[in-house]
Amino acid sequence: MNLPQHFFDLGYSTVSELWSRQEVRRISAIWENCLAGTSIHADRQLSLKYPDLFQAFQEVGLWDWVASQIGDSYRLVKSLYMDKPDQANWAVNWHQDLYGVVSGTVPKDWRLGKPKDGLCYVQLPDEYLSDQRTLRIHLDECGPSQGGLQVIEGSHANGVLDVPTQKRWIERKFQLVTGAEGSAC
Structure with a gap:
């Protein structure tokens, strides 16, 4: 990196x-x-x-x-x-x-966000957020x-x-x- x-x-x-x-x-x-x-x-x-x-x-x-x-x-x-x-x-x-788009099944411990433009958003867990750029x-x-x-x-x-x-x-x-x-x- x-x-x-x-x-x-x-x-x-x-x-x-x-x-x-x-x-x-x-x-x-x-x-x-x-x-x-x-x-x-x-x-x-x-x-x-x-x-x-x-x-x-x-x-x-x-x-x-x-x-x-x-x-x-x-x-x-x-x-x-x-x-x-x-x-x-x-x-x-x-x-x-904090939110990302997902498709398919959302893990039960992930917090759902508001749908926007027909996409499903969830609040991503810390381990995903810390790797985002x-x-x-x-x-x-x-x-x-x-x-x-x-x-x-x-x-x-x-x-x-x-x-x-x-x-x-x-x-x-x-x-x-x-x-x-x-x-x-």
């Missing part, structure tokens, strides 16, 4: 140039083609709905880069899209990403007003937080993670 130590200490790291301007333009053009005639600002099923986009990710080396960072035994479990322009922005409160790719500038990611450094290392503990963590200072076109965190 090639992730920097501060990733494990803080819970995140940034990559200032995951893709070149030309690669971003290529991915953006494919994505705009996928969205033609829609007004979508968020989608939870990218990998299912837009296979051309994921093929383009392969062609610009995304999956090879991921494997170089976390090893080649990874698998994609969720793919989200959010476009948060000033005129279509929405607030997302601080939260822990999230990659956020910026196809355009992502500043504070376009939904920069607010991170509470170190909160990831404490497992699933109960409500009183969450309130104590939220009182701490957030680190706002923004990014330039082609960057990732």
Whole structure:
């Protein structure tokens, strides 16, 4: 695994140039083609709905880069899209990403979540959550007003937080993670 130590200490790291301007333009053009005639600002099923986009990710080396960072035994479990322009922005409160999509029989000790977009979500056990990694790719500038990611450094290392503990963590200072076109965190 090639992730920097501060990733494990803080819970995140940034990559200032995951893709070149030309690669971003290529991915953006494919994505705009996928969205033609829609007004979508968020989608939870990218990998299912837009296979051309994921093929383009392969062609610009995304999956090879991921494997170089976390090893080649990874698998994609969720793919989200959010476009948060000033005129279509929405607030997302601080939260822990605790839920994953499952199909088939759900173990009895797993907590069911709310169905979304026809998918069954469950709260994943700690052993699954601690192995998850999230990659956020910026196809355009992502500043504070376009939904920069607010991170509470170190909160990831404490497992699933109960409500009183969450309130104590939220009182701490957030680190706002923004990014330039082609960057990732």
